[in-house]
Amino acid sequence: MKQAPKRTPLYDLHCALGGKMVDFAGWDMPVQYPMGIMGEHTHCRTKAALFDVSHMGQVLLHGPDAALKLEALVPAALTQLPEGKARYTFFTNDEGGIMDDLIVANAGDHLFVVVNASMRAQDIPYMAASLKGIDVTEIFDRALVAVQGPSAEAVVSAHCPQAAEMGFMETLEALIDGSLCRLSRLGYTGEDGYEISIPETDAERIARLMLGHPDCEPAGLGARDSLRLEAGLCLYGNDITPTTSPIEAGLTWAIQKRRRTEGGFPGAARIMTELADGPARKLVGIKPQGRAPARAGVEVHDMAGNTIGKITSGGFGPTVAGPVAMGYISVKHAAVRTKIQLIIRGKPQLAEVCALPFVTQNYKR
């Protein structure tokens, strides 16, 4: 029997705000509010939007050499990660594919890790079994709220002055309205913003405080997906999977120099070979030339009709004001401006390979 979806500490708030609730990865989450996906998306790009991301897994790693031990599971350089900084990385498997992506933050006496909602049940036992001598603690009593957009700094710093002093990928603990929260200046929209871990009993009050700012509106999973797609950010399960390598996915930037030379993470053999010789296929941006959105699963052909790849994420980009997609294409067709065809409902539609992201990322530098 299918289990009833779980509720985050902000469930009542979503209902009060008119959120349209859907089951996402076993969680009852708002896909949109009355403003609608298009409006919420645009609001995030021009002002600020608040997202509930409490369904994601928050994990604490305590113990000696936690960063060094975690390096055995991921290709990021974590021992050099300074206190108060966060880094994007991914668990690789022995074949060099990706088992999930995650954020690791150096919180001083421990590491603070955030993993995808759908992969909590895999990642947390995996870390517990693999990280000898490290206490792996999943947090169940804190919400996670993202405030994203050019006004995010104004929205958050109105209740937490330290937020304004933070740089991109910095993390710290600070009081918001008397509640001790962990703020990290990062996100999944391509905009400046924060993810804030909040004690569950204070979550609704603090979310309402943020929403009280004239520039801040709630946004759901629909806008979160269109925002990240335009920003060229990968979705685990679509764009990155156990069979796609980080090199194919264009995530080489997330493997720091020491790890590229030393290896020592699962699948290093394939990843280091692809680093040296180049991958056979690449994740690229795809711009359909017509108005029809091309969604995940659509086949990509060359102009002669040969299959050369597949779309992994696609839809309508409200800021681009047209369809946008990402997909894997064989390298000889992956150059920007290569003409390709997308087979949508059996009919070929003209498209072009383009650079990612589709919109300029506006991070705080």
Place this chain on the structure above:
Amino acid sequence: MTTYYSEDHEWITVEGDTATVGITVHAAEQLGDIVFIELKEEGDEFESGDEIGVIESVKAASEIYAPVDGEIIEANELLESNPAALNDNPEADAWIYKIKLTDPAQLEGLMNLAGYKTFIA
């Protein structure tokens, strides 16, 4: 002029042996922001239940199913340039097809407004 409603959330307003077909306000609300519509052409014939078009919202693609048998007389050109009209006014300006009915007796299998209101309640 009589209007009928289908379980696939279409309305069909009949005048003699021709009719205008569209989607209901309820359907448009469920779809969310509509960004693209793919339509059949004048002269295309179809049977009840056939797919006669696709509506793409920001969220997903949804098929339009024919409520009755017929032939397309006209597709609404407004929707190709302005698919969002389907969100604004789906039961008036943003009609989808004018059709010729093959078998008007099929209309009896559809709902009237009161029946449709109960269906979506």
